[in-house]
Amino acid sequence: MAVSDHVDFPTFMEGVKKRNPGQDEFVQAVQEVAEDIFDFIADKEEYHAQQILRRIAEPDRVVSFRVCWEDDAGNIRVQRGWRVQNNNAIGPYKGGIRFHPSVTESVLKFLAFEQTFKNALTGLPMGGGKGGSNFNPKGKSVREIMRFCQSFMTELYRHIGADVDVPAGDIGVGGREIGFMFGQYKRITNEFTGVLTGKGLEWGGSLIRTEATGYGAVYFLANMLAAKGQDLTGKTAVISGSGNVATHAAEKIVQLGGKVLTLSDSGGFIHDPDGITQEKIDWVKAHKTHRRGRIEDYCDEFKGASFTAGKTPWGVPCDVALPCATQNELLGEDARTLVANGCIAVSEGANMPTNLEGVHHFKHAKIMFAPGKAANAGGVAVSGLEMSQNSERRSWKEEELQQMLKDIMAGIHKSCLTYGDQGGGYIDYVKGANIAGFKKVADAMLAFGVV
Numbered sequence: 298m299a300v301s302d303h304v305d306f307p308t309f310m311e312g313v314k315k316r317n318p319g320q321d322e323f324v325q326a327v328q329e330v331a332e333d334i335f336d337f338i339a340d341k342e343e344y345h346a347q348q349i350l351r352r353i354a355e356p357d358r359v360v361s362f363r364v365c366w367e368d369d370a371g372n373i374r375v376q377r378g379w380r381v382q383n384n385n386a387i388g389p390y391k392g393g394i395r396f397h398p399s400v401t402e403s404v405l406k407f408l409a410f411e412q413t414f415k416n417a418l419t420g421l422p423m424g425g426g427k428g429g430s431n432f433n434p435k436g437k438s439v440r441e442i443m444r445f446c447q448s449f450m451t452e453l454y455r456h457i458g459a460d461v462d463v464p465a466g467d468i469g470v471g472g473r474e475i476g477f478m479f480g481q482y483k484r485i486t487n488e489f490t491g492v493l494t495g496k497g498l499e500w501g502g503s504l505i506r507t508e509a510t511g512y513g514a515v516y517f518l519a520n521m522l523a524a525k526g527q528d529l530t531g532k533t534a535v536i537s538g539s540g541n542v543a544t545h546a547a548e549k550i551v552q553l554g555g556k557v558l559t560l561s562d563s564g565g566f567i568h569d570p571d572g573i574t575q576e577k578i579d580w581v582k583a584h585k586t587h588r589r590g591r592i593e594d595y596c597d598e599f600k601g602a603s604f605t606a607g608k609t610p611w612g613v614p615c616d617v618a619l620p621c622a623t624q625n626e627l628l629g630e631d632a633r634t635l636v637a638n639g640c641i642a643v644s645e646g647a648n649m650p651t652n653l654e655g656v657h658h659f660k661h662a663k664i665m666f667a668p669g670k671a672a673n674a675g676g677v678a679v680s681g682l683e684m685s686q687n688s689e690r691r692s693w694k695e696e697e698l699q700q701m702l703k704d705i706m707a708g709i710h711k712s713c714l715t716y717g718d719q720g721g722g723y724i725d726y727v728k729g730a731n732i733a734g735f736k737k738v739a740d741a742m743l744a745f746g747v748v
């Protein structure tokens with residue numbers, strides 16, 4: 298491996314590990330990017346001299362705060378909240394908020410780091426950030442969730458703003474939570490401004506933001522297949538997750554003529570050999586979102602399906618796979634199983650769902666593998682379009698936004714080809730996305746000098 302920042306790759310990674318003790322997810326995300334960037338910048342002295350890679354791998358700031366709230370029984374509860382503002386070289390910090398018991402500073406730092414490259418790939422002027430809390434929304438009443446969101450925003454509001462940092466949803470944060478947080482921001486500041494995206498359509502939200510991440514991941518997959526003269530017609534798809542990203546990815550696969558075989562949640566996965574049709578997807582959406590139910594209940598509703606507890610769906614043979622639940626849910630052995638079973642393409646709807654061993658195996662097998670920072674960028678892209686609509690005080694039509702989303706995903710695919718074409722018909726999409734995203738942010742940083 299070539300030299301970077303005047304140190305070699307192992308020394309660089311040793312430094313990252315030493316400066317971020319115990320932050321395994323963050324170190325993993327930096328390694329996945331640095332593996333490609335080292336070669337790219339080997340002969341580019343200005344990036345070394347300005348320590349660009351080292352600087353991108355150090356968040357601008359990490360804000361951590363206490364979130365106190367009162368549960369329905371009158372107990373005082375204490376959670377930790379964070380906002381990681383990774384890099385604002387090309388625009389205001391932008392990225393979701395996650396409420397899940399597994400949230401740590403390491404998880405949010407990896408997500409904010411990834412978001413920086415993803416947002417650059419969209420072509421829109423957005424920097425990278427991410428926030429959240431170890432609050433567990435499962436089993437909480439709507440009033441408890443409202444009180445938590447209000448308390449979270451009572452601290453967060455001082456760190457964000459329409460031209461500063463614009464959060465959105467992520468795991469455990471959907472339209473309802475964005476509503477509670479936006480209401481509190483408005484109440485504290487007395488400003489109606491585009492400070493959050495994923496808002497309701499009646500109060501500044503954008504059409505297709507809800508669908509955009511899942512749809513975008515399938516558009517990216519369709520672009521990869523088209524580059525090989527193929528499409529989704531008749532292809533079988535294995536999908537993990539059953540939340541926002543998974544259900545909309547499933548919906549778009551079905552619309553484009555594919556057959557979805559699985560969905561999952563943290564309890565296990567369901568396998569429906571007859572295919573998960575639009576009617577069944579609508580049931581899952583209502584069950585997981587409104588009834589807050591479990592995916593295993595699918596088997597009581599739709600005969601012929603089976604539930605496997607405590608497992609991920611990667612052993613079900615398929616043509617294409619879309620991990621759409623969470624980080625590190627697809628391991629090296631799963632990657633080997635998918636490839637051995639004939640899977641030709643993987644499009645990551647989630648952020649970093651494939652661990653490093655899995656990524657290396659997909660690259661080695663030379664299948665079409667789209668990393669999350671490219672494949673799931675449709676969500677934040679439409680968030681960027683929501684910001685534009687808020688600034689202009691207008692709303693674009695659904696057809697206009699659908700076309701813009703398709704164009705942005707095709708543009709990201711093209712950027713990946715520019716930097717990832719390895720010859721002989723193999724595109725390394727990981728390398729393509731890493732370099733294209735890095736270059737845009739790095740060049741902006743060079744323009745600013747040492748800041």
Ligand SMILES: NC(=O)C1=CN([C@@H]2O[C@H](COP(=O)(O)OP(=O)(O)OC[C@H]3O[C@@H](n4cnc5c(N)ncnc54)[C@H](OP(=O)(O)O)[C@@H]3O)[C@@H](O)[C@H]2O)C=CC1
Nearest residue numbers: 467468469510538539540541542562563622623647648676
């Ligand atoms: N929403 C968006 O616009 C975007 C989301 N993403 C990424 O997509 C992924 C899914 O997000 P989204 O659909 O919005 O979130 P949701 O909260 O809507 O759904 C999350 C889904 O993943 C499952 N899940 C969560 N954590 C785990 C876990 N530790 N193990 C197994 N299953 C788990 C949940 O199961 P259960 O119900 O049991 O908790 C649920 O099915 C995340 O990686 C997110 O960062 C990326 C880009 C944009």
Ligand SMILES: O=C(O)CCC(=O)C(=O)O
Nearest residue numbers: 392393465467676677680
């Ligand atoms: O829409 C956004 O701002 C953020 C979406 C997000 O969190 C992500 O892309 O991972």
